[in-house]
Amino acid sequence: MLPTDVPLSHLSTSLLLLLQLLHPASSFFPNVWSLLAAPGSVTHQDLTEEAALNVTLQLFLEQPPPGRPPLHLEDFLGRTLLADDLFAAYFGPGFSSRRFRAALGEVSRANAAQDFLPTSKNDPDLHFDAERLGQGRTRLAGALREALVAARALDHTLARRRLGAALHALQDFYSHSNWVELGRQEPHPHLLWPRQELQSLARVGDPTCSDCEELSCPGNLLDLTLLTSGYFGSHPSKPPGKCSHGGRFDRSSSQPPRGGINKDSTSPGFSPHHMLHLQAAKLALLASIQAFSLLRSRLGDRGFSSLLPRLLDISPASSLSFVLDTTGSMGEEISAAKIQARHIVEQRRGSPMEPAHYILVPFHDPGFGPVFTTSDPDSFWQQLNELHALGGGDEPEMCLSALELALLHTPPLSDIFVFTDASPKDAVLTNRVESLTQERRCRVTFLVTEDPLRVQGRARREVLSPLRFEPYEAVALASGGEVIFTKDQHIQDVAAIVGDSMADLVTLPLEPPVVVSGRPLGFSVDALLQRVTVRIHGEVSSFWIRSPAAQTALDFLFYFGIPMDEGPHPGLYPLAQPVAGLQTQLLVEVTGLGFRGDPRDLRSHFSHVVLRGIPEGAERGRVPLEPMGPRERGLLAASLPPALLSTTGPFSLELIGQDGEGHGLHRAASQPCTVVPVLLELSSSPGSLAPGSKAPLSLHIASFSGPQDLDLRTSVNPRFPLTFNLSRVRLEPNESVWGHLWLEVPDSAAPDSVVMVTVTATGREGSLVPPTHAFLWLLVLAPASQDPLAATAHSSGPILHSTSSVSTLVTRGRARGGRVGNCWWGTVGGVLLLLGLASW
Numbered sequence: 001m002l003p004t005d006v007p008l009s010h011l012s013t014s015l016l017l018l019l020q021l022l023h024p025a026s027s028f029f030p031n032v033w034s035l036l037a038a039p040g041s042v043t044h045q046d047l048t049e050e051a052a053l054n055v056t057l058q059l060f061l062e063q064p065p066p067g068r069p070p071l072h073l074e075d076f077l078g079r080t081l082l083a084d085d086l087f088a089a090y091f092g093p094g095f096s097s098r099r100f101r102a103a104l105g106e107v108s109r110a111n112a113a114q115d116f117l118p119t120s121k122n123d124p125d126l127h128f129d130a131e132r133l134g135q136g137r138t139r140l141a142g143a144l145r146e147a148l149v150a151a152r153a154l155d156h157t158l159a160r161r162r163l164g165a166a167l168h169a170l171q172d173f174y175s176h177s178n179w180v181e182l183g184r185q186e187p188h189p190h191l192l193w194p195r196q197e198l199q200s201l202a203r204v205g206d207p208t209c210s211d212c213e214e215l216s217c218p219g220n221l222l223d224l225t226l227l228t229s230g231y232f233g234s235h236p237s238k239p240p241g242k243c244s245h246g247g248r249f250d251r252s253s254s255q256p257p258r259g260g261i262n263k264d265s266t267s268p269g270f271s272p273h274h275m276l277h278l279q280a281a282k283l284a285l286l287a288s289i290q291a292f293s294l295l296r297s298r299l300g301d302r303g304f305s306s307l308l309p310r311l312l313d314i315s316p317a318s319s320l321s322f323v324l325d326t327t328g329s330m331g332e333e334i335s336a337a338k339i340q341a342r343h344i345v346e347q348r349r350g351s352p353m354e355p356a357h358y359i360l361v362p363f364h365d366p367g368f369g370p371v372f373t374t375s376d377p378d379s380f381w382q383q384l385n386e387l388h389a390l391g392g393g394d395e396p397e398m399c400l401s402a403l404e405l406a407l408l409h410t411p412p413l414s415d416i417f418v419f420t421d422a423s424p425k426d427a428v429l430t431n432r433v434e435s436l437t438q439e440r441r442c443r444v445t446f447l448v449t450e451d452p453l454r455v456q457g458r459a460r461r462e463v464l465s466p467l468r469f470e471p472y473e474a475v476a477l478a479s480g481g482e483v484i485f486t487k488d489q490h491i492q493d494v495a496a497i498v499g500d501s502m503a504d505l506v507t508l509p510l511e512p513p514v515v516v517s518g519r520p521l522g523f524s525v526d527a528l529l530q531r532v533t534v535r536i537h538g539e540v541s542s543f544w545i546r547s548p549a550a551q552t553a554l555d556f557l558f559y560f561g562i563p564m565d566e567g568p569h570p571g572l573y574p575l576a577q578p579v580a581g582l583q584t585q586l587l588v589e590v591t592g593l594g595f596r597g598d599p600r601d602l603r604s605h606f607s608h609v610v611l612r613g614i615p616e617g618a619e620r621g622r623v624p625l626e627p628m629g630p631r632e633r634g635l636l637a638a639s640l641p642p643a644l645l646s647t648t649g650p651f652s653l654e655l656i657g658q659d660g661e662g663h664g665l666h667r668a669a670s671q672p673c674t675v676v677p678v679l680l681e682l683s684s685s686p687g688s689l690a691p692g693s694k695a696p697l698s699l700h701i702a703s704f705s706g707p708q709d710l711d712l713r714t715s716v717n718p719r720f721p722l723t724f725n726l727s728r729v730r731l732e733p734n735e736s737v738w739g740h741l742w743l744e745v746p747d748s749a750a751p752d753s754v755v756m757v758t759v760t761a762t763g764r765e766g767s768l769v770p771p772t773h774a775f776l777w778l779l780v781l782a783p784a785s786q787d788p789l790a791a792t793a794h795s796s797g798p799i800l801h802s803t804s805s806v807s808t809l810v811t812r813g814r815a816r817g818g819r820v821g822n823c824w825w826g827t828v829g830g831v832l833l834l835l836g837l838a839s840w
Contacts, residue, residue, distance in 0.1 A: 110164025212259030
């Protein structure tokens with residue numbers, strides 16, 4: 001929703017407000033939740049989402065949808081650009097943009113996190129502060145390279161996080177430097193590649209600012225030919241004559257020369273150059289689109305088969321991920337998996353629901369893997385067809401190790417199907433895998449051809465417990481999946497659940513939420529549902545029912561956050577899970593609402609969120625949802641008081657509201673949440689790892705409820721050496737502690753590979769405190785003689801990618817017209833057209 005050259009009075013209703021934060025940011029505000037401090041400002045989140053939507057529209061305009069009429073730019077003139085509208089126009093009504101919006105959320109939150117993480121928030125190189133412009137440009141190019149390598153390695157979560165970090169720095173350049181004050185009307189021509197020198201930089205002894213004792217400092221720059229940026233705080237200290245960043249929380253701005261030059265917001269109390277905020281935001285948006293387009297060109301421009309659409313999950317389809325037991329008794333199960341995979345490939349080939357990724361992980365005893373990932377259905381089918389049931393014959397097997405490997409390579413919001421007839425040999429991984437399913441938001445379904453009460457029919461080394469399948473039940477419960485026990489002769493029919501689960505389904509809550517003997521189970525069916533699926537499995541004499549799934553585009557995403565209303569970076573810091581005793585905000589993003597869909601969808605609304613304990617189903621609390629901004633954006637927020645989160649353990653989220661005709665509307669999250677006992681944050685210095693290096697990591701542990709006696713464990717995948725200075729810690733309420741880790745990357749480490757570090761905090765022996773996990777993904781890069789982005793960007797130029805001479809940029813605000821360098825730009829009904837970009 002980027003406003004460009006528009007009066008402030010036009011902006012207040014077009015931006016989203018949440019928290020009453022009274023402090024400034026030291027860059028563009030991190031996210032929309034920060035904006036009550038300066039209504040009408042443009043945030044990092046706005047810039048990131050606008051750029052991604054523009055690149056997506058460009059892709060849709062260039063690649064006509066199969067079997068549907070092509071899109072035309074005129075269809076979007078005068079409209080607010082929404083992901084739901086784009087997907088409905090391209091793929092057809094009823095196709096959900098949920099995964100795409102989740103991917104955008106990952107990039108946006110990673111962008112905002114640069115202002116919160118202890119390893120990045122005060123680093124001037126990552127924000128183009130303190131005249132460290134050359135160093136900032138080097139770090140920017142490095143983050144873009146890491147995003148490129150991670151995307152090629154098909155680790156899209158890590159790629160999105162590094163892309164968010166890169167975009168944060170890129171956008172900060174236009175807010176923190178004097179590029180706009182120099183009269184520039186286009187992005188810096190050499191910022192996205194390091195082989196071009198930055199010209200006309202202010203030197204150490206050059207005075208750059210005069211003293212300004214007012215909040216607004218429009219004329220405090222001394223030299224309008226040299227490029228400079230402001231100093232913030234005391235690290236590094238501001239030399240005499242240099243500009244400050246400025247604003248209420250910048251201690252350097254009280255030292256002569258006073259004032260500052262930042263353009264972070266529209267408020268003079270936060271931004272001394274507030275009058276140039278919208279110009280800075282416009283250039284930051286153009287530069288962000290350049291970065292997306294540059295990545296698109298380097299990831300291969302083959303339409304939807306290229307990596308950028310997969311990086312942003314520009315598809316309504318889920319991935320297909322199989323974890324297969326290949327021991328000798330699994331012939332029927334492997335055959336069933338092949339039949340289902342073949343059916344999905346043939347039925348969905350060329351359609352919007354064709355899987356974008358295929359993942360296959362075999363396992364047996366004692367081995368598991370390797371993981372096979374591809375976007376080519378024929379390659380996947382060939383790899384699957386080469387699997388045969390061999391050896392083994394006894395149980396248990398290495399199932400959870402294989403599942404963990406699949407989770408590391410499966411995109412978020414995907415379904416993973418495990419075929420086995422054995423219990424897990426590696427049950428010690430249960431808690432970690434549970435947490436990882438929620439971190440990745442993947443649902444796991446186990447298809448087990450072994451009755452847990454049956455003790456014969458298979459060679460065994462020992463008598464096995466009927467409780468041996470409980471780890472599968474725990475993982476399924478944590479992920480929102482299920483465990484289905486069947487027999488060999490029925491596996492072909494039961495395996496049909498694979499195709500059903502990959503449909504665009506939402507979850508309907510049951511009433512009552514758990515089975516009560518003699519009481520019927522019911523659920524509400526609203527007018528927006530297209531198809532209802534009910535699964536009943538178990539003994540016929542005492543059957544039980546899972547939450548039914550229904551096909552509709554009306555669904556929701558959610559995440560948690562804590563207000564960061566102190567210091568220089570106000571906003572909402574995202575959490576993977578809520579923490580006991582900590583005031584938490586729940587943010588809900590409703591998908592399937594838009595002007596161009598069913599009018600009933602737009603009039604539908606949710607008013608409350610219900611929290612239910614798992615597995616007992618008791619209601620923990622009911623909290624009102626407040627709409628944030630225009631209804632078509634579907635943004636809702638609820639404040640969860642500490643008393644509601646005082647009990648650790650899993651709970652479910654249900655949204656309650658009404659459809660456009662006043663009938664009840666009920667949706668449930670597809671995956672449970674967990675209140676964790678402590679806040680556990682694992683971070684590293686920005687950048688990548690190199691073979692033969694040793695990297696320091698930081699761990700922050702905080703308790704906000706009761707005293708905590710914790711044991712700490714670490715693991716690394718792959719198994720690199722890791723040392724840690726903490727093994728046990730005791731925390732009193734509202735107490736925190738820092739730990740330090742050192743990761744050794746061997747010389748033999750594979751370049752362009754991903755490393756996952758896990759820290760687990762558990763209660764002391766006999767404690768009922770559930771474990772808390774922190775995950776950190778790192779990238780190992782081989783030294784490069786030149787940056788791959790630099791070589792291509794200089795030769796072709798970072799342009800808005802187009803197959804013609806006209807490229808488009810659509811904004812959610814309004815603009816009038818003008819020139820961007822040698823490009824003409826103007827708007828009609830909120831659509832900004834850029835002409836001649838190929839000559840940049």
